[in-house]
Amino acid sequence: MIPKQQVEKRVADSLEICRRQGVKATHQRTEILRELAGSEEHPDAETILTRVRQRVPTISVDTIYRTLRLLEDSGVIARVGSMRDRARFDANTDRHHHFVCTECEMIGDFYSDAMDQFPVPQEVSEMGSVEGVYVELRGICRKCKQKAMKTEGRTGEKP
Amino acid sequence: MIPKQQVEKRVADSLEICRRQGVKATHQRTEILRELAGSEEHPDAETILTRVRQRVPTISVDTIYRTLRLLEDSGVIARVGSMRDRARFDANTDRHHHFVCTECEMIGDFYSDAMDQFPVPQEVSEMGSVEGVYVELRGICRKCKQKAMKTEGRTGEKP
DNA sequence: TCCTAAATAGTAATTATTACGAATGGAGTT
DNA sequence: AACTCCATTCGTAATAATTACTATTTAGGA
Ligand SMILES: [Mn+2]
Ligand SMILES: [Mn+2]
Ligand SMILES: [Zn+2]
Ligand SMILES: [Zn+2]
Numbered sequence A, B: 001m002i003p004k005q006q007v008e009k010r011v012a013d014s015l016e017i018c019r020r021q022g023v024k025a026t027h028q029r030t031e032i033l034r035e036l037a038g039s040e041e042h043p044d045a046e047t048i049l050t051r052v053r054q055r056v057p058t059i060s061v062d063t064i065y066r067t068l069r070l071l072e073d074s075g076v077i078a079r080v081g082s083m084r085d086r087a088r089f090d091a092n093t094d095r096h097h098h099f100v101c102t103e104c105e106m107i108g109d110f111y112s113d114a115m116d117q118f119p120v121p122q123e124v125s126e127m128g129s130v131e132g133v134y135v136e137l138r139g140i141c142r143k144c145k146q147k148a149m150k151t152e153g154r155t156g157e158k159p
Numbered sequence C: 001t002c003c004t005a006a007a008t009a010g011t012a013a014t015t016a017t018t019a020c021g022a023a024t025g026g027a028g029t030t
Numbered sequence D: 001a002a003c004t005c006c007a008t009t010c011g012t013a014a015t016a017a018t019t020a021c022t023a024t025t026t027a028g029g030a
Helices: A004-020 A027-037 A045-053 A061-074 A142-151 B004-020 B027-037 B045-053 B061-074 B142-151
Strands: A078-080 A088-090 A097-101 A107-110 A128-141 B078-080 B088-090 B097-101 B107-110 B128-141
Touching: A004 A027, A004 A061, A027 A045, A027 A061, A045 A061, A061 A078, A097 B128, A128 A142, A128 B097, A128 B142, A142 B128, B004 B027, B004 B061, B027 B045, B027 B061, B045 B061, B061 B078, B128 B142
Parallel strands: A097 A128, B097 B128
Antiparallel strands: A078 A088, A097 A107, A128 B128, B078 B088, B097 B107
């Protein structure tokens, strides 16, 4: 659980960045940001819609998707997750990376100075200018591994 | 341009791996693999469909998507690209990473021992077991930067 | 308060991907 | 060769995710 105070700071900071870019701070945008900033699970668009609707019952799908794109373009949220699944979102703008479980799609944060300070290979500098890095470690999470253990034993042969 | 010999080796190797998993080496699968192995541009499903159709005119969308999923699950091709765009595919199974232009979606390969040998943070080991890494450097490619230069000057004010 | 461009709601449309059911094909068998 | 069996494919329909449209509302500045 993220402390309320911290959530509100993140929301305020994000809106301030938006305002500086001439983007209005509407009720809907605020609530979408608040929802994201208060979550550690990197929710998808539909989940955000469902949750924000509890507070803003008339909010539309268009607004959700349009706002998520806007906030992403403004640099206050990020789009994460691998291509096999739907897009997931993240309001944590601290430099960090993700571990993704390929079984249940759980997404967890991790921090790594070594990875952040990674030198861009010359090979890449010749292709263009690098402006961002996306790192994703993929595997099986604790929970899914345990589930696999339990299911074991009753696999394979027929009676 | 990738030498034909090299393309054929990759196709043969991939099919061999599939066969070992009990997956038949059909005409369609062979052609899809050949198309991917011969390309350096990481094409999307539609592009692959169009190109393979020139050689196998009756091939269906279902076969394209089904086969791409199958080959990915078999580990002989990879899905690349960022969430904002459609899925792109890669038959290059050598350990490597990608630079993606956020303007034109060009995807280029790069190699980095340092990145490959990156130690998994303990933070992550506690979340689960890591089985793969996906690294993507994002920015603006040479071509797009030049285009932006040319367009400059005629921006901003009205007459 | 009043004004106006920007933003939203509700819905339709588009795009990418997956599913379905009938037909095909190839490996093994007689 | 004819027959069987089951995986695979084709053609098309369906689904899921995302984006677009337009009448109406609203934020924020004068
Ligand atoms: Mn995160
Ligand atoms: Mn590649
Ligand atoms: Zn899991
Ligand atoms: Zn480019």
